[in-house]
Amino acid sequence: MNQRAALGFLLLHANTPVSTSRLISALWAWDEPATSRKILQNAVSGLRRMLSTGERPYGPTCSLTTSRGGYMLQVPSEHVDLSRHARLVKHGRQELADGLYEQAARTLRDALGLWRGEALADLIEVGVAWPELTPLREARWAALEGRFTADLMLGRHREVIAELNVVLSDVEPARERLFALLMLALYQSGRQAEALDVYRHAQAAVVDGSGALPGPELRRLEQDILTHSPALNSPAAVTGYPMDFLEVR
Template sequence: MSNLDIGLLGPFTATVGGVSIVPSASQQRRLLALLATAAGREVSMATITDELWEGCPPAGPSAAVQTYVKQLRQRIAPAAARLSPGVSAKEILARGHGGYLLGMSRTRLDADDFEDLVRQGNRAIAEGEDERGVRLLSAGLGLWRGQALSDVRVSGALLAEALRLDEARLTAVENRIEAELRLGRHSQLLSELTALTTLHPLQESLHAHLIVALYRSGRPSQALEAFRRLREATVGELGIEPSRRLQELHRWVLADEPRLDAPVRALVAF
């Protein structure tokens, strides 16, 4: 039996039996993406209206949504016709009690696969299996193709879901890097951490990881420079000093603190 395959981790994709059902028209694409994020669950007309018109709906928004649904079903129909034993477009994009839902008996979201791998990876790390945890987190992160829903105009529920997924991705990256530092891979992480701290100049945990990696790679002066850049960003943009945690790490680098070189889990997690 064929799947409905949905991709949220980058440009939006949705295929039925391997055939794309994503339209080029902006509003229809937004509607399909919204239904896809809730695959198998009904999305209310109020949520759809808020997403498509951002608080300024036209007169009779239900009629406009019905038109978009009809156009989407026309897009879905050729793909549905190729299925065996076959389902109708109305079964894939169905009307609910107070809204619409998208789904088939076999619907797969890349976001679900990512979150499952992250859960497994975090559990492995919590149980002291850093190597296995790194492999699982890396597999999950490998599913990403860019920022979540990067080619869809988002607001409301779609914006919240895109931000949630992007934050989950960054947290998974941080957890993977922390585990790799415990495994002694500081030198291999330098390029990635340098890029990440440039992209996220206020993300303290990434700067902490970079400082530790630089220090362990025999570059204490660059570790101090990384702290200076972080402090400059937090004071300049937020008007606050770095956290006490980061300030303590800075003191450790200045004092050549032996705990910075501690192997595996003996180092306090920064």
């Protein structure tokens, strides 16, 4: 497990020097053994042997070098799903901004297809909770929100509603942008009462999670649904209501 954890942490910082002390802190956050440096050296030696054989998809094009009092895993970015995901999301976000909704939906779907469950799930199961994992989850949610936005712009309300109902049943903490997209999808499908029910569910989820009320954007959306604001009837409401709230980040 030490070898897998070292590899996982180095992959999160691929092509960047990582100090020995930082690696040790990552592997043993609270209970560092007296022989931690020796254990790490053994793990690195094992990784180097594995990479040198070329028996895995990432060898022999990858190398693990000693660098600046630590180590650096050199690996082509196209061999790391995280890098590929970031490139696709950036491209999909630009397509969405340019109004190329079919292309954006396809690009973001490809980005999401790189995920196979939780990143580094085997390490998380044994208690790993690196701060670096938080932006990974956020990037995945941002891609999903962008894909839903593109699909709604293409008129795929039924599919989006069905999928969002499933996604939102398993989201913690509550994500207000997802609730907003579902409310808009329902309202634009002529289902005002259900859209307001979603707001009440969102309100309860946000209060339970943070003790605070939903943000002003979501509250404003509820009010506009209650008053049948004409702004909600346009497909552009999905990206323009308000853009800084629903845009892919």
